[in-house]
Amino acid sequence: MAKVELVHVCKSYNGKEDVIQDLSVSIEPGEFFVLVGPSGCGKSTILRMIAGLEAITSGELLIGGIKVNGMPPSERNLSMVFQNYALYPHLTVEQNITFGLHTKKISKQEQKKRCLEAAEMLGLTDFLKLKPRQLSGGQRQRVALARAIVTHAPICLMDEPLSNLDAKLRSKMRSEIRQLQRRLGITMIYVTHDQVEAMTMADRMMVLNEGRPQQIGAPLEIYNHPSNIFVASFIGAPPMNLAKAKVLESSLLFNSERVMRLHHHLPSSQQQVIVGVRPEHIRLADTGDEYFIAEVVNVEVLGTETLITFELTKTEHWIARWSGQWNVHVGEQVPLFIDETAFIFFHEDGQRLNHPVSSYVASGEERK
Amino acid sequence: MNVLRTFLLYALLITCSVVMLFPIVYAFLISFMSGAEVLQGHIWPQEFTTANYVAAFRKVPLLEYLLNSFIVSFLVMLGQLIVSSLAAFAFVFLNFKGRDVLFFLCIATMLIPWEATMIPNFLTVQKLGWLNSYLGLTVPFFALAFGIFLLRQHFKTIPLELYEAAQVSGVSHFRFFWNIVLPLSKTSLITLGIYSFLTTWNMYLWPLLVTNNDRVRTVQIGLKQMQTQEISTEWGVVMAAVIVVILPTLLLLFVGQKHLQKGLMQGAIK
Amino acid sequence: MNTPLPVQPPASVQIRRKRTMRTTLEGITYLLPSLILFSIFLFYPMLRTMYLSVYLTDYQGNPVQFVGIENFVYLLKDVNFLQSVKATLLFVCYTVPTSVFLALCLALMANEKLKGIGLFRTCFSSTMGMSVAASSVIWMFMYNPSIGVINKVLSLFGISDVQWLLDPKIALVSVAISTIWMNTGFTFLILLGGLQNIDPSLYESARIAGVSYLYQLRKVTLPLLSPTLFFVTTVSLIHSFQTFGQIDILTKGGPMDATNVIVYSIYKDAFINYNFGSASAQAVILFFAILVVTFLQFKFGERKVHYQ
Numbered sequence: 054m055a056k057v058e059l060v061h062v063c064k065s066y067n068g069k070e071d072v073i074q075d076l077s078v079s080i081e082p083g084e085f086f087v088l089v090g091p092s093g094c095g096k097s098t099i100l101r102m103i104a105g106l107e108a109i110t111s112g113e114l115l116i117g118g119i120k121v122n123g124m125p126p127s128e129r130n131l132s133m134v135f136q137n138y139a140l141y142p143h144l145t146v147e148q149n150i151t152f153g154l155h156t157k158k159i160s161k162q163e164q165k166k167r168c169l170e171a172a173e174m175l176g177l178t179d180f181l182k183l184k185p186r187q188l189s190g191g192q193r194q195r196v197a198l199a200r201a202i203v204t205h206a207p208i209c210l211m212d213e214p215l216s217n218l219d220a221k222l223r224s225k226m227r228s229e230i231r232q233l234q235r236r237l238g239i240t241m242i243y244v245t246h247d248q249v250e251a252m253t254m255a256d257r258m259m260v261l262n263e264g265r266p267q268q269i270g271a272p273l274e275i276y277n278h279p280s281n282i283f284v285a286s287f288i289g290a291p292p293m294n295l296a297k298a299k300v301l302e303s304s305l306l307f308n309s310e311r312v313m314r315l316h317h318h319l320p321s322s323q324q325q326v327i328v329g330v331r332p333e334h335i336r337l338a339d340t341g342d343e344y345f346i347a348e349v350v351n352v353e354v355l356g357t358e359t360l361i362t363f364e365l366t367k368t369e370h371w372i373a374r375w376s377g378q379w380n381v382h383v384g385e386q387v388p389l390f391i392d393e394t395a396f397i398f399f400h401e402d403g404q405r406l407n408h409p410v411s412s413y414v415a416s417g418e419e420r421k
Numbered sequence: 422m423n424v425l426r427t428f429l430l431y432a433l434l435i436t437c438s439v440v441m442l443f444p445i446v447y448a449f450l451i452s453f454m455s456g457a458e459v460l461q462g463h464i465w466p467q468e469f470t471t472a473n474y475v476a477a478f479r480k481v482p483l484l485e486y487l488l489n490s491f492i493v494s495f496l497v498m499l500g501q502l503i504v505s506s507l508a509a510f511a512f513v514f515l516n517f518k519g520r521d522v523l524f525f526l527c528i529a530t531m532l533i534p535w536e537a538t539m540i541p542n543f544l545t546v547q548k549l550g551w552l553n554s555y556l557g558l559t560v561p562f563f564a565l566a567f568g569i570f571l572l573r574q575h576f577k578t579i580p581l582e583l584y585e586a587a588q589v590s591g592v593s594h595f596r597f598f599w600n601i602v603l604p605l606s607k608t609s610l611i612t613l614g615i616y617s618f619l620t621t622w623n624m625y626l627w628p629l630l631v632t633n634n635d636r637v638r639t640v641q642i643g644l645k646q647m648q649t650q651e652i653s654t655e656w657g658v659v660m661a662a663v664i665v666v667i668l669p670t671l672l673l674l675f676v677g678q679k680h681l682q683k684g685l686m687q688g689a690i691k
Numbered sequence: 692m693n694t695p696l697p698v699q700p701p702a703s704v705q706i707r708r709k710r711t712m713r714t715t716l717e718g719i720t721y722l723l724p725s726l727i728l729f730s731i732f733l734f735y736p737m738l739r740t741m742y743l744s745v746y747l748t749d750y751q752g753n754p755v756q757f758v759g760i761e762n763f764v765y766l767l768k769d770v771n772f773l774q775s776v777k778a779t780l781l782f783v784c785y786t787v788p789t790s791v792f793l794a795l796c797l798a799l800m801a802n803e804k805l806k807g808i809g810l811f812r813t814c815f816s817s818t819m820g821m822s823v824a825a826s827s828v829i830w831m832f833m834y835n836p837s838i839g840v841i842n843k844v845l846s847l848f849g850i851s852d853v854q855w856l857l858d859p860k861i862a863l864v865s866v867a868i869s870t871i872w873m874n875t876g877f878t879f880l881i882l883l884g885g886l887q888n889i890d891p892s893l894y895e896s897a898r899i900a901g902v903s904y905l906y907q908l909r910k911v912t913l914p915l916l917s918p919t920l921f922f923v924t925t926v927s928l929i930h931s932f933q934t935f936g937q938i939d940i941l942t943k944g945g946p947m948d949a950t951n952v953i954v955y956s957i958y959k960d961a962f963i964n965y966n967f968g969s970a971s972a973q974a975v976i977l978f979f980a981i982l983v984v985t986f987l988q989f990k991f992g993e994r995k996v997h998y999q
């Protein structure tokens with residue numbers, strides 16, 4: 054009943070260039086859907102169009118199967134949490150939480166009850182009489198959440214709600230929000246530019262770039278099978294290693310400097326490809342592996358893992374991620390090994406090449 | 422629903438604009454009418470004549486008045502900018518004993534209505550022999566608490582690190598003030614400049630007191646003179662003079678509206 | 692010559708003291724122009740006004756005879772003075788609430804996001820660039836009983852011959868109306884700035900909650916605008932007590948002293964009748980009146996202000 058659908062939606066602020074171009078997506082009831090992308094790519098714009106705060110230039114927006122393009126925000130039966138929380142500084146926490154409930158014909162007692170309920174759920178009971186400025190960042194965040202909850206709206210929109218919090222609190226609130234959404238069974242549309250947030254919270258996510266949807270899918274699917282180099286480099290930290298390569302029969306030639314042999318024949322139609330590999334798939338060569346030697350240019354030991362930057366070619370550096378703490382020095386020559394099934398190939402224009410996928414998936418499963 | 426609201430809003434906005442602008446437009450139209458038409462009480466001139474403007478400049482030394490007003494407004498603007506920025510600089514960047522007391526004293530001056538001091542001021546200016554001189558018209562207004570306050574608010578937004586860096590590299594206070602602080606505060610200086618110019622140009626009571634001949638008389642007093650001398654006969658000429666007098670300030674206001682609004686808010690609220 | 696001397700504690704203390712001396716001197720130097728000007732043209736004359744208010748003076752404004760509070764006693768018994776107090780208070784009551792209210796309405800309208808709104812903002816703020824003298828001259832003509840536009844329009848409705856500036860019953864109202872018009876520009880500009888300072892996401896949140904315009908105005912906009920409203924009201928109050936130019940041009944304090952507000956009365960006493968003592972006493976009363984009003988405004992008005 055609270056399905057949100059966008060059909061060929063476009064948005065333009067100035068009537069000239071489109072900020073959002075031809076966006077079609079269907080968000081299922083009860084789903085935690087994340088919009089993720091770099092700053093300025095149009096995430097907020099999409100969310101605000103769904104909320105009704107911005108007009109849709111062309112295309113249709115359906116909520117629960119009904120076209121709502123011209124419907125005012127208050128009739129769309131949704132709640133929204135703003136990036137800066139949008140708490141009324143002159144009202145108490147309680148007044149903030151119950152603000153506007155009277156328009157939904159909810160009695161004073163019911164308002165009070167819902168407010169207490171929400172406050173309890175979020176641990177705000179002791180602060181109901183305080184003003185927002187007397188609260189910490191995390192508490193303010195919770196007040197904003199409570200305000201969204203009390204409306205009992207089946208859809209909740211959030212625009213980067215955690216970006217004003219410190220790292221620790223952020224990860225705590227991440228799981229709190231996720232649990233809350235599960236418990237209430239609401240449809241959540243959540244905007245973030247932080248790919249970690251997207252990966253950890255989403256049922257499904259949409260990666261956006263410059264107003265265009267790049268890929269929609271479950272987080273792991275997107276991580277493992279990025280559909281283009283933008284998604285590949287945006288999702289994952291450190292990002293996927295990418296490099297241009299020439300295809301020579303079954304070898305890859307990087308910048309006429311380094312050759313890697315593969316056991317597969319690559320589609321001969323492609324002369325030039327972009328090769329991608331996740332840092333965790335580059336490991337120290339064991340005996341018997343077909344290794345290659347590379348010079349280490351930087352080492353970051355992070356406690357649980359070690360990031361090793363090495364020279365793929367004179368001008369291109371790749372990063373390998375090894376779990377544990379490694380004693381590697383800058384300038385050392387290390388033998389490295391990449392399982393060829395981990396390679397992902399992109400067309401020069403950035404799109405994923407689909408040919409080898411089936412065989413790779415198959416061999417990937419064999420490995421287990 | 423939404424269309425209706427927009428339509429209503431526009432209708433209201435236009436109505437209000439018409440009401441607000443009416444006196445100005447009215448004066449503008451009158452200034453192009455012949456004397457007979459004015460007396461008939463027309464609103465729209467049958468034919469536009471610039472005779473009133475010619476007469477306005479010929480009958481009274483309007484040009485001289487305008488020049489006087491420009492000189493006085495410009496001097497006060499300059500004076501206020503210099504005096505206020507020096508004081509604001511001291512209040513923000515120089516840490517010395519008694520600074521806060523002095524600042525409080527400056528702010529307290531805002532409570533003294535200028536009219537309450539005008540009698541002794543007049544006597545002082547008279548004793549100094551500054552009656553009918555630019556000095557008498559300008560110097561008493563050089564120090565302005567509001568200006569100090571406004572600039573202080575802005576200077577406070579300049580990172581202290583800049584000051585410290587200047588200290589470390591041995592730059593003198595005055596160089597720092599001149600080469601760093603002033604250029605960084607251009608917007609507030611412009612705001613204050615516009616404000617000073619506007620208020621001085623429009624000043625009435627003080628010029629009325631300290632001028633009694635045409636040599637230094639400002640346009641505002643000129644207007645009063647015209648209006649009392651020419652009353653009921655040549656309204657067209659008076660209105661032409663009015664238009665000439667308000668034109669510079671209106672232009673200044675339109676150009677500097679954004680600045681002024683932001684700046685005044687800063688001085689007022691924070 | 693330049694070998695560093697071993698620093699000894701007493702020397703360092705001395706150096707430090709010297710340095711504080713220097714910074715203090717430097718600070719004072721920067722403040723000197725302001726201090727001198729304030730002293731000569733503000734503090735001294737304020738004290739001098741108070742001093743003169745307890746003396747009888749000659750034509751040059753020199754104190755002649757100490758009379759204590761007699762000037763004040765005399766004023767409080769003087770019908771002319773009482774009339775001028777009444778006119779001032781009435782004038783303040785007519786102009787301040789009206790112009791703040793009107794400017795607020797204009798600012799609320801001009802704060803909407805519409806095409807061409809900048810033009811309307813410019814229109815509404817235009818009176819700020821108008822001098823009191825020019826405005827008064829225009830209004831003088833509009834109020835003209837025979838050829839002014841106001842009576843022309845009224846005559847269409849069958850009302851004729853209203854003596855706007857000559858009828859003691861309505862002269863003050865007429866001056867007040869023109870003053871309200873003159874003040875709107877400034878008040879509007881400040882209030883608009885205050886409205887624009889309000890975080891737009893608060894409005895968006897209210898839109899999603901679906902509250903009505905009036906509810907939003909009452910519960911969100913006005914409370915958040917209250918610091919600005921407070922400022923504007925205070926400034927308008929003070930400003931209104933100091934009205935002079937429009938009185939001088941439009942009515943000269945007449946008819947029958949109906950518009951003889953206090954500053955005009957001071958001006959007449961001092962510079963027309965050369966009665967500096969009495970004028971000074973009135974100036975002192977003006978000073979204290981403004982002080983008290985400002986104080987009351989802060990004491991009672993500020994309670995209703997929500998600072999963020």
Ligand SMILES: Nc1ncnc2c1ncn2[C@@H]1O[C@H](COP(=O)(O)OP(=O)(O)OP(=O)(O)O)[C@@H](O)[C@H]1O
Nearest residue numbers: 066067072090091092093094095096097098099246
């Ligand atoms: N009100 C507006 N008028 C004109 N252009 C706008 C407006 N709001 C946003 N834009 C433009 O639309 C594009 C998308 O903006 P949007 O705010 O949706 O980005 P975002 O993905 O939310 O970025 P961020 O992560 O920084 O919040 C930007 O290029 C921005 O300049």
Ligand SMILES: [Mg+2]
Nearest residue numbers: 096097098212
């Ligand atoms: Mg955004």
